[in-house]
Amino acid sequence: xxxxxxxxxxxxxxxxxxMTSDEVSFMEKFKAGxxxxxxxxxxxxxxxxxxxLYTVLSGMGMRTKQLxxxxxxxxxxxxxxxxxxxxxxxxxxxxxxxxxxxxxxxxVFNRSELYQVFKSHPDRAFDLTWLVSSEEHFLGEALTTxxxxxxxxxxxxxFVKIHQRAAAIDLLEENGLPFPYRQxxxxxxxxxxxxxxxxxxxxxxxxxxxxxxxxxxxVTKLEELARIAGMEIGxxxxxxxx
Amino acid sequence: xxxxxxxxxxxxxxxxxxMTSDEVSFMEKFKAGxxxxxxxxxxxxxxxxxxxLYTVLSGMGMRTKQLxxxxxxxxxxxxxxxxxxxxxxxxxxxxxxxxxxxxxxxxVFNRSELYQVFKSHPDRAFDLTWLVSSEEHFLGEALTTxxxxxxxxxxxxxFVKIHQRAAAIDLLEENGLPFPYRQxxxxxxxxxxxxxxxxxxxxxxxxxxxxxxxxxxxVTKLEELARIAGMEIGxxxxxxxx
DNA sequence: CGCTCGTTTGAATTCAATCAACACCAGTGG
DNA sequence: CCACTGGTGTTGATTGAATTCAAACGAGCG
Numbered sequence: 243x244x245x246x247x248x249x250x251x252x253x254x255x256x257x258x259x260x261m262t263s264d265e266v267s268f269m270e271k272f273k274a275g276x277x278x279x280x281x282x283x284x285x286x287x288x289x290x291x292x293x294x295l296y297t298v299l300s301g302m303g304m305r306t307k308q309l310x311x312x313x314x315x316x317x318x319x320x321x322x323x324x325x326x327x328x329x330x331x332x333x334x335x336x337x338x339x340x341x342x343x344x345x346x347x348x349x350v351f352n353r354s355e356l357y358q359v360f361k362s363h364p365d366r367a368f369d370l371t372w373l374v375s376s377e378e379h380f381l382g383e384a385l386t387t388x389x390x391x392x393x394x395x396x397x398x399x400x401f402v403k404i405h406q407r408a409a410a411i412d413l414l415e416e417n418g419l420p421f422p423y424r425q426x427x428x429x430x431x432x433x434x435x436x437x438x439x440x441x442x443x444x445x446x447x448x449x450x451x452x453x454x455x456x457x458x459x460x461v462t463k464l465e466e467l468a469r470i471a472g473m474e475i476g477x478x479x480x481x482x483x484x
Numbered sequence: 485x486x487x488x489x490x491x492x493x494x495x496x497x498x499x500x501x502x503m504t505s506d507e508v509s510f511m512e513k514f515k516a517g518x519x520x521x522x523x524x525x526x527x528x529x530x531x532x533x534x535x536x537l538y539t540v541l542s543g544m545g546m547r548t549k550q551l552x553x554x555x556x557x558x559x560x561x562x563x564x565x566x567x568x569x570x571x572x573x574x575x576x577x578x579x580x581x582x583x584x585x586x587x588x589x590x591x592v593f594n595r596s597e598l599y600q601v602f603k604s605h606p607d608r609a610f611d612l613t614w615l616v617s618s619e620e621h622f623l624g625e626a627l628t629t630x631x632x633x634x635x636x637x638x639x640x641x642x643f644v645k646i647h648q649r650a651a652a653i654d655l656l657e658e659n660g661l662p663f664p665y666r667q668x669x670x671x672x673x674x675x676x677x678x679x680x681x682x683x684x685x686x687x688x689x690x691x692x693x694x695x696x697x698x699x700x701x702x703v704t705k706l707e708e709l710a711r712i713a714g715m716e717i718g719x720x721x722x723x724x725x726x
Numbered sequence: 727c728g729c730t731c732g733t734t735t736g737a738a739t740t741c742a743a744t745c746a747a748c749a750c751c752a753g754t755g756g
Numbered sequence: 757c758c759a760c761t762g763g764t765g766t767t768g769a770t771t772g773a774a775t776t777c778a779a780a781c782g783a784g785c786g
Contacts (some may be wrong), residue, residue: 246622297490307628310714315628332610332617333721360606360613368574368602371613375574381623386549386557389630389675393774424732433631438774440734443529455733472552479575541738666764677743682766684742697765 244276245374250349250483252299252323257410268363269484274350279342281422285326292330297484298322301346302422302451304457305431316431318380319343319423322411325484327375331356344422344457351484366430377482385434386476388433393470394440396432397469401452405461410478412428418453418460486518487541489583493723494541495567500725501611501653510605513724516592521584524662527568528582530657534572535595539726540564540617544664547594548672549580557674560622561585561646561665564653567615567726573598586664586699593726613714618723630675641713643694647703652720660695660702670695 245251247270252258261269276299279285286292288308298320305317305326317338320326331334331353343484372425408419429439444453451467453460461467468475487493503511518541519528528534530553531552540562547559559580563567572578573595574698602609623643626709629641650661671681688694693709695702703709 269708305624307624309628310630313632315624315631317624329621330619332614333621337621340542347715360602360610362603364599364606364609367606367609367613371602371616372574373607374616375571375615377535377574378616378620378623379571379579381620381732382547382549382557385559385623385627385630386551388627389557389672390551390555400539426732430631435775437735437776441774446557464730552782568768679744679763679767680742 246270247273250299252411253483255323256264257478257481258323259480261328261482265366267365268366270353272355272359273351277348277350279348281342282343283342283346284339285342285346285348286330286336286459287340288336288339289294290330291335294325295325295327295331295351295353295484296348297351297358298324298326299347299349299422301342301421303340303342303344303346304423304427304431305338314428314430315433318377318384319431322350322408322413323481325481327353327371328374343427344420366482369484371484373484376479384431387471393432393434393443395436395471396434397428397439397442397446398451398467399473400428400432402464402468402473403444404459404472404477405464406475408459408479418458420457421454421459422457448450461469488512489515490556490609494653495725497565497653499562499720499723500565500724503724504505507605507608510557510608514597514601515592519586519590519592521590521626523652525588526581527584527590528572528580529576530578530581532572533577534569535570537567537573537595537726538590539593540566540568540587541591543584544581544662545584545586545588546673547580547582549607556672557675558669559675560619560626563649563684564565564655565723565725567612569595570612570616575704585669586662596645597679608724608726610725614724618721626673629713635676635680637685637713638676639670639681639684639688640693640709641715642670642674643688643701643703644706644710644713644715644717646701647706648717648720650701660700662699663701664699705714 248263263270264290285296285303294439300322300430307315307317320340326340340371356371376409387396391399403418404421408414413419425443426436426438428435430437443454464475487497489506490508527538527545542564545562547562549557562582568582601612624661629638633641646663647661652657655661667681667685668678671678672679685696695704700702706717
């Protein structure tokens with residue numbers, strides 16, 4: 243059962259820019275359908291082209307990059323509202339993979355129509371560029387975190403980011419937010435070993451700042467975490483939803 | 485003395501996509517002038533808006549991000565052909581600074597005309613998006629390097645990248661390429677301490693792989709460096725020049 | 727019941743950070 | 757003219773944060 247873009251629940255959230263009905267109906271035409279994938283599915287594969295773009299409707303995933311020596315970097319966690327696969331459409335192929343960490347529902351767009359967006363809807367093309375730039379911005383922050391912060395600072399930074407984003411897409415329940423990753427995923431995202439990640443998580447738990455178990459993450463003292471990370475906690479910028 | 489875009493020496497290089505004379509003359513209109521800055525100048529400042537976009541014509545710089553604890557991440561080194569300041573035009577402000585490491589000549593564009601590009605020249609808008617995406621791609625690689633590689637691997641990776649790019653913009657002289665940075669800059673780019681960077685550089689020098697002194701970098705065994713870094717050495721993708 | 731997967735904990739090791747000096751050079755000012 | 761200073765690079769010694777190694781535990785599953 244496909245939801246029309248105009249009634250997409252994500253679109254109602256204040257995180258996402260209000261669009262004119264004209265813009266929405268254009269996106270509607272651009273939309274090829276919906277798709278559900280199970281946890282563990284590889285949605286996009288590093289090194290291969292893709293004829294599709296996706297907007298995440300629900301569920302979570304991660305972008306990963308494989309090294310030849312077997313190590314792996316988690317580039318970012320993917321949340322509802324994120325656009326994935328654009329890189330393959332712009333360059334000839336993906337330079338990272340995208341894996342589903344939970345069951346995910348995806349909105350599918352045809353890559354072939356991408357140029358139409360640029361040709362006939364410059365404002366939406368601008369939005370696309372904005373989204374890529376926003377992702378670039380995030381990677382700059384992540385690079386700074388991995389390059390300059392200690393283990394406890396990195397993990398605190400990550401949890402603040404995740405909490406903020408989850409709050410903005412209405413994922414906060416009273417007992418926490420769904421966080422369907424393994425400790426290894428977080429370790430690979432932050433450039434830490436699994437063991438050290440585990441021990442650092444234990445420290446945060448002891449200090450009553452964060453509780454993460456059974457796929458649920460509960461952040462109890464956001465400001466304290468931000469203080470540890472040495473970061474500002476501003477409101478999220480409104481973003482376009484494709 | 486301002487060079488018309490059509491006779492821009494960068495544009496003749498095979499690294500940059502051939503453009504139609506129509507496209508070039510559009511860029512020409514978009515161009516507001518040229519500008520020269522001395523080494524050490526801050527071209528763009530983190531947290532502040534900018535009414536200008538620049539394409540680097542010559543010289544080198546770096547994007548940096550400041551942490552509140554005094555540490556600093558060098559996000560990337562900036563080379564001729566790179567576009568800087570787009571982020572400030574898309575978001576409301578820069579989220580990193582750009583500093584000149586040597587004297588630089590810059591091609592200046594007015595931010596206010598950016599929307600015109602999207603409106604009237606969708607192919608150039610596409611190029612802009614491509615550039616941002618390419619930068620995002622690079623940051624993903626850098627994140628992977630800092631997150632997963634050892635010190636000697638990181639430095640080797642960086643030198644391979646730098647050598648490739650320098651070669652593509654005709655910066656290779658018989659004695660090496662101009663590399664006007666301090667060891668501290670490289671250290672901050674790779675998430676290493678100055679001392680450890682220095683010692684690792686000494687190792688590479690002993691192994692006769694890289695010689696860097698007095699602002700000149702000479703890479704003698706590119707393949708060996710790439711082998712150490714565990715990376716592929718493919719040809720650079722052709723890129724648009726704004 | 728045995729098996730796998732993810733988490734947890736302890737111990738040993740190591741890579742890289744920090745601390746501390748010194749060398750070198752270009753300015754700069756007495 | 758020369759002592760002094762600040763910036764950059766170099767080197768050795770020490771420390772420490774994080775990795776690696778190893779083992780065990782619990783949950784879910786065929």
